[in-house]
Amino acid sequence: MSFPENASPKLTEQLAAQFRAQAAEFGLVLAARCRFCGAPIWAPKSLAQHAGPICQSRNKNSDVGSPAKNQTDAAA
């Protein structure tokens, strides 16, 4: 029950860069999955957006950081 504050940090470009640097030491490449299509992504910019470049351009209008498009919470 005592997770540190940064247990689940948002993957910022800086954080991604840190991960990539650590992974590189082991000969690994940091990759994630596009939140739109699930394709593997590894470019720093893609990791920061959690989306591949194609999906980023397709979903420019969607909010970055909020996967739920339908915001049904008390919109009065």
Ligand SMILES: [Zn+2]
């Ligand atoms: Zn995608």
